[in-house]
Amino acid sequence: AGGRTADGDRAGEYEVVCDFLVGADGTRSAVRCQLGIADFARYVTLQDYCVREGAIDPVFDCFWFSGIKEFGIGYVIPKDERVLVGLVYYPGTKSAHVLQDRALERLRRVLPIGASIKREAWIAPKIERQSDVATGRGAVLLAGEAGGFISPTSGEGISWALTSGRAAGKAIAAHAENAHAAADDYAAATAGLRRDIARRLRWYPAMNSRLGKTFAGFVPASIVSHFTHNL
Numbered sequence: 001a002g003g004r005t006a007d008g009d010r011a012g013e014y015e016v017v018c019d020f021l022v023g024a025d026g027t028r029s030a031v032r033c034q035l036g037i038a039d040f041a042r043y044v045t046l047q048d049y050c051v052r053e054g055a056i057d058p059v060f061d062c063f064w065f066s067g068i069k070e071f072g073i074g075y076v077i078p079k080d081e082r083v084l085v086g087l088v089y090y091p092g093t094k095s096a097h098v099l100q101d102r103a104l105e106r107l108r109r110v111l112p113i114g115a116s117i118k119r120e121a122w123i124a125p126k127i128e129r130q131s132d133v134a135t136g137r138g139a140v141l142l143a144g145e146a147g148g149f150i151s152p153t154s155g156e157g158i159s160w161a162l163t164s165g166r167a168a169g170k171a172i173a174a175h176a177e178n179a180h181a182a183a184d185d186y187a188a189a190t191a192g193l194r195r196d197i198a199r200r201l202r203w204y205p206a207m208n209s210r211l212g213k214t215f216a217g218f219v220p221a222s223i224v225s226h227f228t229h230n231l
Contacts, residue, residue: 024142042126144157167186203231
């Protein structure tokens with residue numbers, strides 16, 4: 001492992017000996033990579049902090065529009081005098097910042113969103129099959145996005161990270177002297193999460209299709225919310 005000083009300079013190499021290791025190091029998990037577990041594709045995500053220039057419903061609102069084929073889904077979150085606007089782009093997207101500017105222009109025609117004062121960029125796992133979800137190997141457990149624990153239909157990952165991380169901790173505490181037992185316990189404890197991901201994956205093709213998104217645009221929001229409540 002490599003350390004860094006407060007100024008960001010490398011502080012040298014050091015080793016840590018441990019009985020267990022939990023890889024909870026996110027979408028670009030070095031632990032998953034070192035285990036040799038197959039990687040997953042990644043969305044490109046951009047989020048702008050924009051000035052709010054009028055009233056916007058105080059809800060987490062998702063949207064989609066045609067014309068940008070790389071665009072998967074977007075969201076709007078009013079927050080005090082700001083509006084958070086996030087867009088998720090498919091893996092391999094080029095010039096995401098240019099597409100983001102184009103999307104903001106379209107949104108400003110229908111919402112009181114002003115200038116962007118800050119933009120953040122990151123990536124998110126694109127879980128496409130059950131094999132993308134992994135619990136680890138031996139005394140090395142994977143939790144959160146490192147293990148692929150994230151909703152493939154909504155992109156929500158905080159609750160999945162907390163649940164899988166808690167399960168990993170409990171498995172280690174219960175089997176501190178037996179790595180194989182801890183790994184088996186963790187796999188069993190997260191079986192429900194993996195089944196839920198498998199269920200969501202069955203819905204994903206329809207929800208993510210152009211036809212599905214277009215149809216949802218003509219259906220009352222209350223009906224869409226009802227059918228996607230657990231997705």
